[in-house]
Amino acid sequence: RLDRERFVATMEEQARIGATEAGGLHRLALSDEDKEVRDWFTERMEDAGLAVRVDEFGNMFGRREGTNPDANPVLVGSHLDSQPYGGIYDGQLGVIAALEFVRSLNDAGVETTHPIEIVNWTNEEGSRFQPAMQGSGVWAGAQDIETEYAKTDEDGVSFVSELERIGYRGDDPAEPREEYEAYLELHIEQGPYLEENGKEVGVVTGIVGFTWGGLTFHGEADHSGPTPMHYRSDALVAAADVITAVRRIPGTLGERTVGTVGYAKVHPNSINIIPDEVTITWGFRDPDDEIIQEAYERVLAEAEHAADREGVDWEHEERMRAPSVTFADTCVDAVQTAADDLGLDSMRIFSGAGHDATHLHSVCDTGMVFAVSENGKSHNESEYTSWDDCYAAASTLAEAAVNLAGR
């Protein structure tokens, strides 16, 4: 059994690092706040007697040995970074639950057959540097480390320089050093389904696929007054057409398809200059990879139409493509059994958000536990999961993990 009081206190402790005034979290990957929470987490892992290591991409591991030296480790964790002005639960809950899990094993003097490793993946959010799930992606071999090192944020600062600056470019190679028995991750649902169905915990069966990308339109800057309408090549008008199309496309594809333009940057961004350069992003998700491909083709077709109409040039860059993932039965069953054994009211659910588990799926059997998200809100300071729901999900994770690790 997890120590509920210590668990809640530890959640509150981490939430102070990068706290926003409105009670959220602003702890972007490789920022000063990320460094601070990493330092704090290192200490907590050492206090729990774990052997800490950091890999060359900043992924942090804490290991607790098992009784069988030949057994493969069970990996449990998530991420401590946040969205800009995000919430305090997100992936943080998954990391703190993993920590509390090993602390509880220590308290109870339980030895497991398999070693247990807990993990904090680098840059899961993908907001400052893209793609999301970058640390787990590199570690699982889905992304090339040199390419990802070279990525830059909005200010042109490179990933690797920031990783070094905060002191988290470790020595360990960013790859699995051995085979893993399983990976389990607890995360908040970030959607409305558990709450809508009155459930206490979610047994995740898979993760939607997605495509992310950027579109840039190049028009001609000119004076907003004396330039007749038919002389104009307005990059923002072309971008607006695509924003509208992205709102419409999901409704023509699938029940669970979603599409979003979350980002727009306008140059020179002056009230009386016709914009000459506008960048927007796209994001589409669906459980079906073919729908993802179709959405990708449609957004490019819309961009081409819009650019033609407005007489502007355009270019695009797909920044991420993640296939839809279906979890291993062993893990789904382990999570289901754990929830049942704890007497929790659960339901099976397909994740609408990407998770580090997406990449871990290619390394070993993988599963996830979802905690209820009030109003389905996340990536927002008002993201909320009650301590009851946090505790229910953390207990499910611990129960499933200890069963997989063998006691």
Next chain:
Amino acid sequence: RLDRERFVATMEEQARIGATEAGGLHRLALSDEDKEVRDWFTERMEDAGLAVRVDEFGNMFGRREGTNPDANPVLVGSHLDSQPYGGIYDGQLGVIAALEFVRSLNDAGVETTHPIEIVNWTNEEGSRFQPAMQGSGVWAGAQDIETEYAKTDEDGVSFVSELERIGYRGDDPAEPREEYEAYLELHIEQGPYLEENGKEVGVVTGIVGFTWGGLTFHGEADHSGPTPMHYRSDALVAAADVITAVRRIPGTLGERTVGTVGYAKVHPNSINIIPDEVTITWGFRDPDDEIIQEAYERVLAEAEHAADREGVDWEHEERMRAPSVTFADTCVDAVQTAADDLGLDSMRIFSGAGHDATHLHSVCDTGMVFAVSENGKSHNESEYTSWDDCYAAASTLAEAAVNLAGR
């Protein structure tokens, strides 16, 4: 006759202050570069024997006395500030032409009946602080000085603090100290009409009216993945609808109506967060004030529809409303006669851009000269007017001004 070589050299000199790599000008109102060009201009006016004064809003005047102590001054000038990454001609040409005009009177030992004042108006561009034509607006009584002092730029820095910082909050009241005989302004056309018609100089008959404003949409930030489309209140989608509408509205109103969204700011601006706050601007212009009012009503109606559709809140703020202006016959005739006397091929033209002359119109008889804009381009580093065309327009200005001032 103006000294063409000195005139071109002076144009080139001013263009060095705040020069961009691409040969444009980045000299925002009340910036360090604006201070530098003001210091430079003060020296040039003093060298030309003018009595320099600066008013409490930073407008700079240089006076050359006339022979009749009772005669009202003829005022000639424009503005030295620029758009972000704008061109080197814009209003700068009008100020340098005014300076070269008095220098040439000095060279030739010409005494005029009326005093001549040359002027550099503060913040004509309206990019960093809004509205545009702010200095002339305050001076002419169209704007309240305390309200304008309190205006802030994007970083929340106030106009008055910047004016003091650069040392240009002068002692003179920002208002006409006496009656003025006339105001003449030379500016580049910023539109394509003179070039399209193969003309050498434009005789401006009036200025379009305009409305400028800001619209802000307030939606709900949420995760771009697990949030079903029908749960969303996306502020950027609402804004995109209005951007599209602004492109369309002019075509339903008048032949010369233009409409532009030059600015958009998205919060939190992350690829995987549904935007919760988006601000865009509008700008509409037309020679007919009723069309301006109609465009204003339509853009608000569009905003309301878009906000309803997306389930977001919205607010608006009109930042500027300038009536359409028709110039005094005396001034139009003086400019026409000057162009004819110089043997220049001219045409009458209505300005599609706002100018300080808009406000001066309420103070005294006002007129303008337009120089040819290649490709109609302005507010852009590639803005271009040949030295021939600059000189033709400057000569027309000088000829018209000296006639009004009486030699």
